């Protein structure tokens with residue numbers, strides 16, 4: 001590509017969407033720059049996917065040490081050095097963000113430090129300098145939604161970013177406002193670290209978007225682990241007093257109000273797209289009322305040479321969707337036949353057990369007019385799950401009745417996110433339940449439960465009675 | 468099927484091959500019996516797959532507690548109650564074998580207790596009674612191979628069955644004769660429980676059958692964990708003395724002999740098919756010199772109504788192969804179009820990290836005449852692996868160069884056995900590396916490393932530089 | 935005329951076949967899929983015969 005522009009592609013934002021786009025564009029021989037105003041890696045690496053998983057792992061190790069007593073392994077007094085925990089987590093973040101920086105260098109992606117604002121549809125200003133580019137990829141991501149009445153101070157009342165810094169001591173009483181993925185991941189961490197955690201959710205169900213049976217099983221397990229869950233409940237206001245944070249809770253059905261006292265309140269009520277400072281209108285780029293910049297399946301905005309990927313483009317706000325879209329945008333710009341044509345985008349709650357799914361829920365499939373068959377295999381019948389001390393949960397498969405076509409897979413269980421690999425590939429390959437059932441799965445593995453769920457669709461699972 | 472026989476199908480042996488065959492035959496409406504002379508569940512449930520995985524999990528929890536110090540979690544003195552450990556393991560076995568018994572009842576499979584011997588090709592004797600059947604399925608399994616000079620007493624010198632009972636105290640010095648899957652699983656257990664373990668292997672490489680690169684990585688990690696490995700070494704004889712078991716080791720290249728002293732010696736030099744007491748010749752069933760009863764892809768022996776499945780039929784001696792063959796035999800008898808047509812049979816070493824593979828190794832693919840491309844993604848570049856404190860290992864993909872057809876996947880890493888689900892389905896569905904690369908994999912998961920290995924085949928992995 | 939018409943409007947094709955069809959400018963709705971449920975594999979796209987020129991996105 002020869003142009004009179006400074007760059008073939010200028011990417012705005014170095015989160016997963018942006019850095020995937022930048023690196024792939026560079027791999028394809030384009031001259032690339034990537035502007036970032038905060039830290040390379042975006043929300044995902046710095047204050048999202050990665051640090052949460054580090055804390056979740058630490059919390060799970062605490063729980064595992066407790067469960068080790070079941071097989072005769074006991075320990076003397078346990079000590080958690082909170083400063084070291086936070087440092088370990090930060091070290092992983094640093095390693096990964098440093099890695100992205102190194103990949104930029106190695107791939108010759110120019111890293112522009114500062115906020116990018118459009119001047120016109122081929123020009124941005126980053127700090128004092130202006131740059132021109134033939135194409136832009138907007139990857140400016142998202143930020144936590146706010147909740148009136150609960151002002152985040154990142155100490156007593158925190159959002160997901162504040163919650164990532166584990167305080168010392170661990171708060172005795174924790175309220176999580178919002179029963180979505182992020183809320184439950186933090187609740188699980190704090191619960192394992194010793195907090196008494198309560199989750200409130202406005203809607204009738206937690207983890208909106210997940211299969212109803214899976215959510216039911218998941219909630220049951222979370223409650224068994226000690227997390228209190230109150231649905232159809234909202235938090236009206238919070239007040240710091242000497243004995244803690246007084247939060248007014250309201251039952252949304254009856255309107256009944258109560259006040260409860262906590263030591264830390266996490267506001268995790270969703271995320272909203274972020275376009276502040278971008279000056280999109282200078283480029284003629286359309287921003288919706290809700291702040292999104294919509295894209296077509298080639299990731300093009302309304303301005304054909306300005307692409308948009310990741311959280312700022314659309315829901316679901318997930319890193320792997322951003323990555324895929326980043327690759328598509330880069331390839332389309334390079335003249336490749338790429339398209340965001342994913343059959344399904346997986347979702348995971350990285351608690352222990354995990355809740356992971358890909359494809360349609362049973363209800364979604366019915367709503368779309370499919371005649372549906374399902375197969376469920378409980379992990380209580382899995383030998384591998386027993387040896388892992390993790391028999392809570394199941395694999396549920398949703399299948400089109402007459403064609404056996406796989407529509408969705410919903411897993412509550414250990415390593416559920418690892419099992420999604422097979423489920424996701426199966427959906428993309430238009431596999432049938434038989435394709436999975438006829439594939440040898442190693443014994444003894446958790447993957448056998450995926451096989452058995454497929455067999456259960458045909459009423460032929462071996463390790464349960466098929467009704 | 469209406470016959471004048473007592474049963475439509477009589478299965479001999481209630482290991483994974485036999486019990487899968489019996490249950491599937493019953494699901495398909497046949498009148499089924501299953502004879503078993505020892506314990507329902509066979510080697511796999513009683514003294515194989517399951518109890519080893521229980522011990523492996525326990526050992527890994529000990530290691531995990533040690534590594535928890537990295538993130539600030541420390542414990543006072545650790546105590547392992549060996550009796551409780553053995554009891555926990557036995558409890559899992561009991562639960563699973565009890566489960567198979569219950570499934571027999573619920574599926575109306577008659578459980579015949581005792582050794583089955585053929586009287587003629589439609590009759591067996593079990594204990595005092597004789598039973599006739601229209602079809603038989605031989606699923607008599609295998610037993611540990613013996614090594615001259617090392618007589619198993621199940622206390623000092625043990626085979627895999629003896630090794631399953633963890634002695635109190637844990638032996639200080641342990642020799643494992645045989646560097647195969649079973650040998651390494653036990654070595655890993657004992658090493659984690661505090662033994663100083665040495666593994667010797669006659670061949671130039673451990674884990675025969677696995678990809679050479681994967682074995683190299685695996686050996687490196689096992690050594691790093693403290694296991695001593697000596698290849699091209701054999702054990703000639705062992706003598707119990709006051710200070711331990713004196714074992715004469717021989718370097719098979721130089722012939723040099725040394726004597727080393729151990730507290731426990733495990734003989735894990737392979738397994739051989741088991742047909743003792745079966746009186747196969749009375750039914751006209753052909754047994755090879757090496758003791759196998761060969762089967763065709765419909766699992767038929769040379770006598771068309773006598774089927775054979777599992778370890779007694781052929782290598783590899785793996786439970787999931789036995790299960791698949793059991794299902795095939797039952798379905799063929801029921802008139803279904805089943806066939807053992809698996810593209811690949813996965814293999815797993817359930818150490819931590821695991822070594823797991825399915826399909827062709829790079830060398831096998833070359834030997835078969837394929838032009839091969841490979842892609843490798845190291846777990847040291849995986850964010851998920853970092854948060855799991857488990858960055859040793861890699862995913863390696865072997866692909867046909869011109870067609871992109873996937874030929875094999877080789878994984879050294881945490882949860883490798885869970886990741887095999889995707890790899891196995893991909894092989895069975897004749898997927899290409901592109902199919903995997905184009906499928907969205909949830910972030911942050913270990914499955915992303917499978918995706919990145921597929922991208923690496925095309926020199927387009929994102930998180931490493933592609934040479 | 936589409937040879938692939940499912941009630942849900944989906945054309946069942948593996949990812950690599952979708953990619954190849956895009957590259958060759960072939961509408962998958964007109965490709966005969968040899969797999970179960972008419973699932974289209976790479977070979978099916980190749981067997982579809984000479985393709986129309988791909989509607990490429992010229993890089994600027």
Ligand SMILES: Cc1cc2nc3c(=O)[nH]c(=O)nc-3n(C[C@H](O)[C@H](O)[C@H](O)COP(=O)(O)OP(=O)(O)OC[C@H]3O[C@@H](n4cnc5c(N)ncnc54)[C@H](O)[C@@H]3O)c2cc1C
Nearest residue numbers: 013015017037042043044048049116141310311317318319
């Ligand atoms: C606590 C938490 C946990 C999460 N866990 C997961 C998970 O496990 N899995 C998952 O898939 N998703 C997870 N997510 C969501 C995930 O982080 C986002 O989907 C992902 O980061 C979106 O990537 P992106 O590239 O679109 O944007 P972002 O990651 O938000 O990156 C956008 C970047 O653009 C920069 N930027 C914005 N405007 C400008 C400008 N004008 N000029 C220059 N730079 C600018 C920002 O500084 C930022 O670095 C989590 C989120 C949170 C908050």
Ligand SMILES: Cc1cc2nc3c(=O)[nH]c(=O)nc-3n(C[C@H](O)[C@H](O)[C@H](O)COP(=O)(O)OP(=O)(O)OC[C@H]3O[C@@H](n4cnc5c(N)ncnc54)[C@H](O)[C@@H]3O)c2cc1C
Nearest residue numbers: 480482484504509510511515516583608777778784785786
């Ligand atoms: C320590 C160890 C670990 C292992 N780990 C794994 C693993 O992780 N994964 C894996 O895939 N494989 C593993 N294996 C191998 C696995 O156990 C075998 O492949 C599997 O058990 C074979 O199943 P089968 O049904 O063919 O025979 P078996 O399980 O051997 O069962 C045969 C049954 O037949 C009975 N029997 C024999 N003769 C007669 C007769 N004449 N009359 C009546 N009953 C009879 C026996 O008592 C036995 O119960 C392991 C093996 C060992 C020893």
